Amino acid sequence: MSNSAASSKxxxxxxxxxxxxxxxxxxxxxxxxxxxAVAGLEAILMRIQLMFPEMSFLGEQTxxxxxxxxxxxxxxxxxxxxxxxxxxxxxxxxxxxxxxxxPFLNNLGYWLFLFGGIILNVSWFTGGAPxxxxxxxxxxxxxxxxxxxxxxxxxxxxxxIGTLMSGINFLVTVINMRAPGMSMMRMPLFTWSSFVTSMxxxxxxxxxxxxxxxxxxxxxxxxxFFDVGLGGNVVIWQHLFWIFGHPEVYILILPAFxxxxxxxxxxxxxxxxxxxxxxxATLIIGFLGFMVWAHHMFTVxxxxxxxxxxxxxxxxxxxxxxxKIFNWLLTLWGGRIRFTVANLFALAFIPSFVMGGVTGVMxxxxxxxxxxxxxxxxxxxxxxxxxxGSVFGIFAGVFYWWPKMFGYRLSxxxxxxxxWLFLIGFHLTFFVQHFLGLMGMPRRIASYLDGQDLNDLNFxxxxxxxxxxIAFILLVINVxxxxxxxxxxxxxxxxxxxxxxxxxxxxxYNFAQTPLVRELDGLWFEKMNGDGRMKAxxxxxxxHMPNGSILPFFIAxxxxxxxxGVIFTSxxxxxxxxxxxxxxxxxxxxxxxxxxxxxxxxxxxDQEVEK
Amino acid sequence: MAQNEAIxxxxxxxxxxxxxxxxxNKYLAFWFFLGGETVLFGSLFGTYLGLxxxxxxxxxxxxxxxxxxxxxxTMILLTSSLTSVFAVINMKxxxxxxxxxxxxxxxxxxxxxxGFEIYEFYEYAHQGLGYGVSAFASSFYTLVGTHGAHVTFxxxxxxTLLIRYRKSGITLTNxxxxxxxxxxxxxxxVVWVFIxxxxxxxxxxx
Numbered sequence: 001m002s003n004s005a006a007s008s009k010x011x012x013x014x015x016x017x018x019x020x021x022x023x024x025x026x027x028x029x030x031x032x033x034x035x036x037a038v039a040g041l042e043a044i045l046m047r048i049q050l051m052f053p054e055m056s057f058l059g060e061q062t063x064x065x066x067x068x069x070x071x072x073x074x075x076x077x078x079x080x081x082x083x084x085x086x087x088x089x090x091x092x093x094x095x096x097x098x099x100x101x102x103p104f105l106n107n108l109g110y111w112l113f114l115f116g117g118i119i120l121n122v123s124w125f126t127g128g129a130p131x132x133x134x135x136x137x138x139x140x141x142x143x144x145x146x147x148x149x150x151x152x153x154x155x156x157x158x159x160x161i162g163t164l165m166s167g168i169n170f171l172v173t174v175i176n177m178r179a180p181g182m183s184m185m186r187m188p189l190f191t192w193s194s195f196v197t198s199m200x201x202x203x204x205x206x207x208x209x210x211x212x213x214x215x216x217x218x219x220x221x222x223x224x225f226f227d228v229g230l231g232g233n234v235v236i237w238q239h240l241f242w243i244f245g246h247p248e249v250y251i252l253i254l255p256a257f258x259x260x261x262x263x264x265x266x267x268x269x270x271x272x273x274x275x276x277x278x279x280x281a282t283l284i285i286g287f288l289g290f291m292v293w294a295h296h297m298f299t300v301x302x303x304x305x306x307x308x309x310x311x312x313x314x315x316x317x318x319x320x321x322x323x324k325i326f327n328w329l330l331t332l333w334g335g336r337i338r339f340t341v342a343n344l345f346a347l348a349f350i351p352s353f354v355m356g357g358v359t360g361v362m363x364x365x366x367x368x369x370x371x372x373x374x375x376x377x378x379x380x381x382x383x384x385x386x387x388x389g390s391v392f393g394i395f396a397g398v399f400y401w402w403p404k405m406f407g408y409r410l411s412x413x414x415x416x417x418x419x420w421l422f423l424i425g426f427h428l429t430f431f432v433q434h435f436l437g438l439m440g441m442p443r444r445i446a447s448y449l450d451g452q453d454l455n456d457l458n459f460x461x462x463x464x465x466x467x468x469x470i471a472f473i474l475l476v477i478n479v480x481x482x483x484x485x486x487x488x489x490x491x492x493x494x495x496x497x498x499x500x501x502x503x504x505x506x507x508x509y510n511f512a513q514t515p516l517v518r519e520l521d522g523l524w525f526e527k528m529n530g531d532g533r534m535k536a537x538x539x540x541x542x543x544h545m546p547n548g549s550i551l552p553f554f555i556a557x558x559x560x561x562x563x564x565g566v567i568f569t570s571x572x573x574x575x576x577x578x579x580x581x582x583x584x585x586x587x588x589x590x591x592x593x594x595x596x597x598x599x600x601x602x603x604x605x606d607q608e609v610e611k
Numbered sequence: 612m613a614q615n616e617a618i619x620x621x622x623x624x625x626x627x628x629x630x631x632x633x634x635x636n637k638y639l640a641f642w643f644f645l646g647g648e649t650v651l652f653g654s655l656f657g658t659y660l661g662l663x664x665x666x667x668x669x670x671x672x673x674x675x676x677x678x679x680x681x682x683x684x685t686m687i688l689l690t691s692s693l694t695s696v697f698a699v700i701n702m703k704x705x706x707x708x709x710x711x712x713x714x715x716x717x718x719x720x721x722x723x724x725x726g727f728e729i730y731e732f733y734e735y736a737h738q739g740l741g742y743g744v745s746a747f748a749s750s751f752y753t754l755v756g757t758h759g760a761h762v763t764f765x766x767x768x769x770x771t772l773l774i775r776y777r778k779s780g781i782t783l784t785n786x787x788x789x790x791x792x793x794x795x796x797x798x799x800x801v802v803w804v805f806i807x808x809x810x811x812x813x814x815x816x817x
């Protein structure tokens with residue numbers, strides 16, 4: 001990868017200031033993977049605490065903190081950033097673009113996410129992490145002593161701003177930056193599902209912003225929103241949180257649906273069955289995702305009418321999801337299936353996710369929900385959909401796109417060990433939790449008593465968690481030992497979409513000439529009906545590229561400084577932080593930067609190297 | 612209008628704010644952003660509606676609000692939206708000088724609105740409506756204050772643009788910037804119309 005503008009600067013400076021969507025994607029991806037490992041370790045600590053009855057491994061307070069951090073980190077700082085990594089890296093390649101619509105905002109989004117994660121984790125060293133659960137229900141959160149919940153509020157607020165920006169960025173990228181011929185109904189399913197995901201981010205995150213704002217005002221600035229003595233109402237938090245929180249779970253699953261819709265056709269050597277139905281099912285899921293938030297609140301006391309309406313709306317989501325499941329099955333039907341690691345994860349996803357979906361319909365039955373609510377049955381349900389759906393999707397994407405992202409193939413043999421250990425460990429951990437829940441074990445408790453028939457199943461569950469931990473270590477080893485597999489990386493899977501039509505590693509300008517897309521699965525069409533390469537939509541010419549910038553780093557840094565000011569109630573620090581942010585924004589506003597041009601000679605030289 | 616001196620020598624397309632890909636991206640992204648802002652204010656309105664009767668013995672809407680003051684504020688803000696429309700019309704005509712004049716008028720009206728709002732909050736605080744007195748007080752100050760913060764940001768933003776581009780003429784780079792700033796200004800104007808109805812009219816009459 002040669003970059004005439006950046007070659008004179010140091011590597012670290014280049015990565016901090018980069019506006020290249022591929023580098024930002026890799027930053028998101030690797031940071032997310034790191035946070036995934038941290039949050040996974042927290043899960044294992046919890047399972048050790050619950051291995052035997054009345055264990056004193058962690059202690060109640062530490063258990064609550066680890067429980068809160070596991071949930072918060074996994075959702076906001078592991079799963080979402082890893083998907084953002086894929087979306088950043090893959091969307092522009094799949095639609096034949098040279099970058100996202102707003103490279104500067106893209107960089108800013110990453111730094112806001114990273115600083116948000118750092119703020120959240122600093123809490124471990126300043127007297128205790130947040131301890132009110134990832135849902136932070138008031139008044140537990142508004143009355144929680146210490147600074148823990150303040151770190152939760154500010155960390156999520158800072159990273160949430162970044163997420164919102166990235167969502168808008170992807171929306172505009174998909175609408176405005178598509179190559180000639182790439183109509184909306186020719187877009188690969190991963191791009192489509194990322195588009196709907198971005199829509200959900202746009203309309204869901206502001207509700208969280210307000211929820212966190214109210215919590216901050218109550219805890220730090222003397223507000224009375226959740227103070228019942230002053231007329232406050234704690235249910236407002238639950239509504240705001242779930243108006244955000246339910247779309248959030250679709251934000252986590254839709255990109256995974258997209259990945260499976262890429263992986264399954266590729267490894268079945270068949271075009272995706274029912275493409276149009278898939279697109280509309282995705283849109284319907286996205287829409288219904290906003291209509292069902294109160295099913296998290298069946299036991300709050302909303303009354304039978306509200307409960308019934310939200311129960312029916314929730315069950316309706318099973319219809320578009322079912323359409324998707326059958327379309328994947330029919331794509332496989334009669335296909336020439338290759339059992340690569342990516343495809344194994346996709347195949348394992350279908351039954352695992354269906355199990356999570358079935359327990360979801362059970363939970364949606366509002367009358368029965370009184371029995372399931374706040375038991376391990378719920379824990380089993382959402383781990384089946386999040387691990388069986390999102391995490392399997394992530395791992396399928398890891399093995400599928402690794403050659404494109406990093407220029408080498410992961411070992412299939414090690415990958416298969418990883419897959420089987422992870423799959424068995426996952427079911428071992430969470431299948432038994434259904435029964436623990438039905439037997440009455442409440443969630444979010446640090447211990448349980450002996451002699452209640454909970455011992456064996458808890459022990460089995462912990463063993464499964466260990467197995468998943470070992471499996472993850474195999475993945476990390478795989479990443480390091482496979483680095484020499486640099487042959488056959490441009491199109492290792494006989495791919496169907498545009499990202500496989502360009503070299504790996506991808507040149508920084510992506511496409512030497514903007515491709516002309518003639519059909520759905522554009523590259524496959526050219527393989528069948530053309531010469532196997534994309535036709536160019538423009539003559540070879542100079543390419544206009546944006547310049548990197550250090551300003552996003554300072555915008556995010558200023559907000560983080562201000563966050564610490566809020567947490568420790570120091571007006572000076574707040575003002576200094578905001579000044580840094582607004583100064584950087586001011587400079588950005590008044591300094592016009594028109595980017596630079598990649599000369600034709602450099603593009604030609606790259607093409608020579610490729611041959 | 613002295614059009615001859617204001618028209619820039621560069622020949623601009625009829626819609627300079629959407630003539631480049633960057634301009635179109637900004638335009639579309641800003642509409643999306645306003646969609647998100649709608650949810651943001653919607654959440655605040657919902658919170659306010661849930662808590663507006665929770666005065667807990669403290670002063671309530673009927674004790675505090677004076678519709679004459681709020682009516683003046685509404686008129687000021689609506690007029691500022693009108694002046695920003697004039698600015699955009701002049702941008703499309705290529706009349707840069709009048710664009711600047713009308714934008715400055717918008718800024719001044721915005722500052723006037725903010726002055727009244729600060730006076731209003733000061734007055735309510737004197738009448739015993741501290742921020743943490745009741746859930747009504749917190750939700751009122753948060754909803755109206757968030758709107759006020761948006762006005763403040765808009766004033767600073769437009770002022771920055773006006774000073775930065777005071778001599779540049781209309782270009783394909785700054786046209787989208789002025790245009791999105793005006794879109795933002797209309798949005799906070801619309802939000803105020805809802806605040807006027809939901810907070811003040813309902814507070815006094817309902």
